[in-house]
Every structure is written in structure tokens, then in C-alpha cells.
């Protein structure tokens with residue numbers, strides 16, 4: 262008797278953006294387009310394609326407009342772009358995106374370090390992003406980073422995460438993704454925090470976004486599934502940084518996550534064999550993974 266059989270969940274593939282962003286050597290636009298096209302072919306339903314961050318800070322994503330113009334867009338598949346501020350939103354809309362992803366941290370120090378703003382300031386910026394996006398008919402997905410712990414501040418009170426999640430929902434974000442930015446979650450917190458927040462959200466759906474920690478990321482996803490979460494972020498090939506660089510661990514590897522769910526009888530709509538091939542291609546693009554960091 263398998264109580265999971267026939268259950269359906271959604272996977273959000275973040276490899277092309279979250280995964281490739283920290284790569285030190287510029288990856289040719291053509292190869293980024295290939296990666297997104299292969300993910301579409303494998304059956305991914307939502308793909309984070311790029312970001313619109315100042316190229317001085319994230320030179321790897323400076324070709325976001327060209328990547329989006331070059332990909333083969335399949336009906337029904339959602340392609341989105343990370344925007345850290347209103348300027349990013351304007352660029353994403355001009356490039357043709359109809360879904361953007363906002364980001365802020367639950368930790369004051371981490372937010373200042375990464376976005377050069379306080380938490381209150383970020384909330385106000387995201388409120389504006391939501392308002393402008395809505396006027397353009399675009400949807401907003403929102404990340405909250407450092408939900409399960411901050412490398413600077415340590416524990417983050419779940420109440421603080423809840424307040425931010427409710428504010429984001431109030432601004433109109435249709436989905437909120439709880440980020441374990443540096444791999445600090447454990448199955449207890451991965452059950453308790455999303456479970457508590459999910460029960461308080463009225464309209465927004467809840468996603469989890471775990472980073473690698475020697476396999477603990479899969480236990481964390483399972484714990485969140487048990488808490489009622491149905492949307493899971495992953496990066497194909499486990500792209501996203503080097504475990505030897507503090508604070509830069511890779512993302513949960515999508516093809517293994519999909520295989521775990523498939524073995525449990527849970528459907529994702531993704532062709533696992535094709536996704537494994539995309540994983541190998543993704544790893545071939547990464548100089549971080551081809552060093553001693555796999």
C-alpha cells in the first residue's frame with residue numbers, strides 16, 4: 262500500500278539562472294539557450310531562465326534578453342526571470358517575460374549584504390514590483406532567502422519568515438519559495454517551518470528551495486512534502502556553486518529529486534531519462550562542478 266501513489270507535485274527548474282549564475286567563466290548564450298530548450302523537451306513546466314541584475318554584480322546573466330529571445334517557448338511552460346528591483350523588472354518586461362521572481366532575505370544582515378537594502382526597504386521595493394508587474398499582466402513569484410538559518414545571524418525566527426510571507430502574499434505574489442540559502446535546513450525544520458507557513462497563507466502557493474548538504478536536501482524535501490508542500494525547486498545537474506566555497510553550495514539536484522518522487526509513485530510530468538541527459542549537459546557547462554566540487 263503506497264499512500265503517495267498517484268499524487269502530483271510541481272517541480273520548478275532553476276538551473277539556468279540560480280545554477281549558472283555563480284559560474285566564473287562566461288557561458289556562451291547559445292549554450293544557455295540549449296540548456297533551457299533541453300529542459301523544455303524533458304517536460305519541465307516552469308523554468309527560471311535568467312536574471313536582470315546589474316552586469317557589474319552578475320556578469321554571467323548579462324545576456325538574459327538574448328537567451329529569452331533565443332529559446333523555443335512551449336505553450337503551457339512558464340519561463341521566468343529573477344529581478345532584484347524595479348529596474349530589473351523593467352528590463353525583464355521589455356525582454357518579454359510575463360513572470361518574474363522577486364527575492365529578499367528573512368535575515369537583515371544577509372539582505373543588506375546581498376541586496377544592499379534592509380528588510381523593510383526590500384518589502385517596499387517588492388510591493389512596487391508587484392504593482393508594476395500587475396499593470397503589465399505579469400505574475401510574481403517570490404523567494405525568501407535564509408529561511409532555515411543565516412550564515413551571519415544564525416537562527417531566523419519562523420515568525421519573521423511568516424510575517425514576510427504574508428506581506429508578499431498581500432502584495433500579490435502568487436507563489437512563495439522558502440530558500441535554504443546555504444544548506445542549513447534539517448528534516449525537522451523542513452517540516453515545521455513550511456508546515457506552519459502553509460497553514461497561514463490564504464491564496465499563495467508555497468514552494469521549498471533546498472541547497473546541497475551531502476544528501477540532506479532530499480530528506481528536507483521529503484519532510485516538506487509530509488508537511489503539505491507540493492512545489493519543489495531544483496537545479497538540474499546540481500548546478501549552483503562549490504561546496505568548498507563557504508556559502509556557495511549547489512542547489513538540490515533536480516533529476517535525483519524527480520527520481521525520488523517517481524520511485525514513490527509521485528508524478529512530476531518530467532521524463533526522467535531525458536532529464537538525466539540534461540543533467541550531464543548542465544554539468545559539462547559548469548567549471549565549478551568540473552573542479553573537485555562535484
Ligand code: MG
Nearest residue numbers: 279470501512
Ligand atoms: Mg538556490
